[in-house]
Amino acid sequence: MNEENLLPEEDILELEEEGVNTIQAEKVNLSQARANSIFADKVSMKQSGAVGLKAHTVSMQESGAGSIKADEVTITDSGILLLQAEDAQISGGTHVGGVLAHNVELRDGAILAVASQNLRAEQIQTKILLAGSVAGEVHTVVDTRGALLIALLGGFVSGTMLLLGSFLFGRKK
Numbered sequence: 634m635n636e637e638n639l640l641p642e643e644d645i646l647e648l649e650e651e652g653v654n655t656i657q658a659e660k661v662n663l664s665q666a667r668a669n670s671i672f673a674d675k676v677s678m679k680q681s682g683a684v685g686l687k688a689h690t691v692s693m694q695e696s697g698a699g700s701i702k703a704d705e706v707t708i709t710d711s712g713i714l715l716l717q718a719e720d721a722q723i724s725g726g727t728h729v730g731g732v733l734a735h736n737v738e739l740r741d742g743a744i745l746a747v748a749s750q751n752l753r754a755e756q757i758q759t760k761i762l763l764a765g766s767v768a769g770e771v772h773t774v775v776d777t778r779g780a781l782l783i784a785l786l787g788g789f790v791s792g793t794m795l796l797l798g799s800f801l802f803g804r805k806k
Contacts (some may be wrong), residue, residue: 635751638728640645641656644658644659644707645658645659645661645662646658646661646662646673646680647659647662647664648661648662648663648664648668649663649665649765650664650665651666651667652666652667652668653666653667653668653756654668654669655668655669655670655671655672656670656671656672656673656674657672657673657704658672658673659675660673660674660675660676660677660678661673661676661677661688661695661755662677663676663678663679663681663683664679664680664681664708665679665680665681665683665787665795666681666684667682667683668681668682668684669683669684669685669689670683670684670685670686671685671686671687671689672685672687672688673689673806674688674689674690675688675689675690675691676688676690676703677692678691678692678694678696679694679695679696679698680694680695680747681696681697681732681757682698683695683696683697683699684698684699684700684787685698685699685700686698686700686701686702686703686726687701687702687703688693688701688702688703689703689704689705690703690704690705690706691703691705691706691707691708691718692706692707692708693707693709693713694701694709694710694712695705695711696711696712696729697710697711697712697713698712698713698714699713699714699715699804700713700714700715700716700717701713701715701716701717701718702717702718703718703719704718704719704720705718705719705720705721705723705760706720706721706723706734706776706778707722708721708722708724708729709722709725709727709806710725710726711728712727712728712793713727713728713729713730713745713787714729714730715730715731715733716729716730716731716732716733716734716748716756717733717734718732718733718734719733719734719736720734720735720736720737720771721736721737721738722738722786723737723738723739723742723744724738724739724740724741724742725740725741725742726741726742728742728743728744728745728788729742729743729744729745730744730745731744731746731747731748732744732746732747732748732749733748733749734748734749735749735750735751735777736749736750736751736767737749737752737753737754738752738753738754739752739753739754739755739757739769740754740755740756740757741755741756741757742757742758743757743758743759744757744758744759745757745759745760745761745804746759746760746761746762746763747761747762747764748763748764749761749765750764750766751756751764751765752764752766752767752768752769752771753767753768753769754767754769754770754771755769755770756770756775756788757769757770757771757772758772759771759772759773759774760773760774760775761774761780762775762776762782763776763777764777769779784800787794
């Protein structure tokens with residue numbers, strides 16, 4: 634089954650110590666396996682990896698993924714580049730590049746950027762935080778107000794430079 638597309642006859646696919654290109658099934662269980670693309674209703678990964686994953690429910694333990702788009706996500710001790718979800722629970726030293734979710738619960742992790750309506754956190758480190766409401770301990774470099782201030786200052790500086798450039802180097806008649 635090395636590097637092929639899997640469309641199982643039954644809607645439950647179990648992979649252990651294998652690699653495939655594309656998986657489409659109702660339920661996918663990966664254990665020490667890898668896949669480029671996964672499309673499923675429910676995905677469970679343990680010590681596995683996926684480049685792209687789209688599912689209703691995702692559970693990951695000691696795994697990695699490039700991008701995840703799901704309704705409900707539970708992640709422990711894993712690494713993800715981009716995560717988009719309705720509800721996300723992230724814990725146990727998980728590292729994530731970016732999270733876009735309606736409700737996020739974070740415990741003991743590091744995330745580059747978080748955008749969420751509701752954020753509950755315990756000992757989280759993030760560089761950029763955009764959240765409607767925050768409960769818990771979050772260490773951030775740029776929060777929502779800081780991001781707005783940076784955007785305003787960036788727009789002002791860019792506009793000023795363009796205006797000066799047109800005065801100094803504009804067409805002469």
